[in-house]
Amino acid sequence: MTREYTAVIQAGGKGTRMRELTGDRIPKPMLELGGKPMIQWQVENLKKYGIREFVFIIGHLGEKVKDYFGDGTAFGVHISYVEENEPLGSGGALCYLKDMVGASDVLLVFGDVMFDIDAPRLLGFHEEKQAGVTLLVHPNAHPQDSDLVVMDENSKVLRFDFAKNQRDYYYDNCVNAGIYVLANEVIKSLGEPAPLDLEKELFRSALEDGKIYGYRTTEYVKDAGTPKRFRAVERELLQGVWQSRNLESPQKCVFLDRDGTLNIYKGLISSPEELELEAGVAEAIALLNAAGYLAIIVTNQPVVARGLCSMEEVREIHKKLSVLLGEQGAYLDDMIFCPHHPDKGYPEENPAYKIPCHCRKPDTGMVEEMAEKHHVDIKSSWFVGDTTVDIKTGQNAGLHTALVKTGEAGKDGKYEVQAELEAENLLDAVKKILAERKPQ
Numbered sequence: 267m268t269r270e271y272t273a274v275i276q277a278g279g280k281g282t283r284m285r286e287l288t289g290d291r292i293p294k295p296m297l298e299l300g301g302k303p304m305i306q307w308q309v310e311n312l313k314k315y316g317i318r319e320f321v322f323i324i325g326h327l328g329e330k331v332k333d334y335f336g337d338g339t340a341f342g343v344h345i346s347y348v349e350e351n352e353p354l355g356s357g358g359a360l361c362y363l364k365d366m367v368g369a370s371d372v373l374l375v376f377g378d379v380m381f382d383i384d385a386p387r388l389l390g391f392h393e394e395k396q397a398g399v400t401l402l403v404h405p406n407a408h409p410q411d412s413d414l415v416v417m418d419e420n421s422k423v424l425r426f427d428f429a430k431n432q433r434d435y436y437y438d439n440c441v442n443a444g445i446y447v448l449a450n451e452v453i454k455s456l457g458e459p460a461p462l463d464l465e466k467e468l469f470r471s472a473l474e475d476g477k478i479y480g481y482r483t484t485e486y487v488k489d490a491g492t493p494k495r496f497r498a499v500e501r502e503l504l505q506g507v508w509q510s511r512n513l514e515s516p517q518k519c520v521f522l523d524r525d526g527t528l529n530i531y532k533g534l535i536s537s538p539e540e541l542e543l544e545a546g547v548a549e550a551i552a553l554l555n556a557a558g559y560l561a562i563i564v565t566n567q568p569v570v571a572r573g574l575c576s577m578e579e580v581r582e583i584h585k586k587l588s589v590l591l592g593e594q595g596a597y598l599d600d601m602i603f604c605p606h607h608p609d610k611g612y613p614e615e616n617p618a619y620k621i622p623c624h625c626r627k628p629d630t631g632m633v634e635e636m637a638e639k640h641h642v643d644i645k646s647s648w649f650v651g652d653t654t655v656d657i658k659t660g661q662n663a664g665l666h667t668a669l670v671k672t673g674e675a676g677k678d679g680k681y682e683v684q685a686e687l688e689a690e691n692l693l694d695a696v697k698k699i700l701a702e703r704k705p706q
């Protein structure tokens with residue numbers, strides 16, 4: 267990150283849903299989690315990465331926030347305040363920033379979103395994309411009732427699909443998490459104070475200009491805006507989950523084969539209609555999600571090289587997989603596929619992909635790319651698949667390996683390899699992997 271940033275925390279709002287915890291004596295952002303106000307955790311996370319300028323947008327009972335933080339000196343930062351006397355929607359108060367942030371970009375955070383993120387990664391992405399607006403997005407366990415961010419392959423946001431909409435298409439599990447980076451020009455372009463909705467109004471021009479991007483991360487970012495969620499977030503704080511998911515920390519991961527492991531083996535699949543989950547797969551992945559393992563698909567899809575389907579059609583199949591898992595409360599952290607095949611000479615082949623490559627399993631290019639991107643600790647991570655090619659891949663990459671007896675059940679006969687553990691299916695494999703980790 268090379269630019270200057272002002273962090274803006276939207277700490278206004280009535281906090282009606284949290285009244286059973288606040289008793290309407292303190293504003294929501296001052297509720298304590300693990301002995302510190304929510305808003306203090308936000309300040310400390312960002313301060314760790316060198317952000318010193320803060321603006322708090324305060325409203326109902328805002329004087330309690332001011333009494334606690336003052337000008338920020340006691341917390342090693344500088345804090346200014348915007349007092350929002352009447353509610354201006356999610357974005358209306360931002361126009362006051364015009365005269366407060368100088369030439370800096372703005373990192374906007376909502377007061378009930380708790381997070382522990384490697385902020386320079388997010389801000390570096392924002393700068394590299396030269397984005398007008400960058401939204402932090404992530405997969406969650408209930409995409410069907412969440413606001414989705416629809417993006418293209420370069421992370422450019424195409425549109426928002428709000429939770430209330432009917433969805434009759436396959437979508438990526440990619441949810442707006444409530445953390446935004448706004449370029450200085452965007453702030454400077456705002457008009458007079460008036461109610462303004464961020465997604466529906468403010469971001470519209472950035473969308474039209476193609477200058478809005480989604481930064482997808484697996485880090486800890488959760489809404490703590492209801493008493494139930496607040497308690498879950500506090501529990502995860504005390505268990506060390508927030509910190510462990512920060513990408514500064516090495517991540518444990520289960521790399522997953524696709525065909526025959528997640529979905530029923532039917533040879534080469536070239537359309538979403540052919541994709542059907544194996545029994546227990548959503549439950550298995552939800553267990554990985556809950557245990558803090560990344561779940562990442564690594565699959566060979568020579569269907570592209572053979573001319574049976576396009577890159578876009580493979581992505582469509584993967585969206586169906588996301589939707590099926592999402593309906594059952596599970597999500598994948600990432601997916602990568604090799605579209606290549608080395609042997610030329612098929613009549614309908616796509617020559618651009620008929621090349622030798624470093625990604626096709628059992629080569630390790632895909633695992634390496636994902637390990638780099640997600641800071642995966644190889645030694646505590648696994649490869650699970652239904653063929654000897656998968657086991658060979660895992661071994662080549664230095665991962666633990668598990669063979670499942672679904673799909674080809676290890677009978678493909680390509681390599682002489684022995685997996686560390688064998689399991690009836692993915693759910694059985696995941697239970698064994700999680701049991702093996704327990705004693706450490």
Ligand SMILES: [Mg+2]
Binds near residue numbers: 674
């Ligand atoms: Mg397979």
Ligand SMILES: [Zn+2]
Binds near residue numbers: 606624
């Ligand atoms: Zn490849």
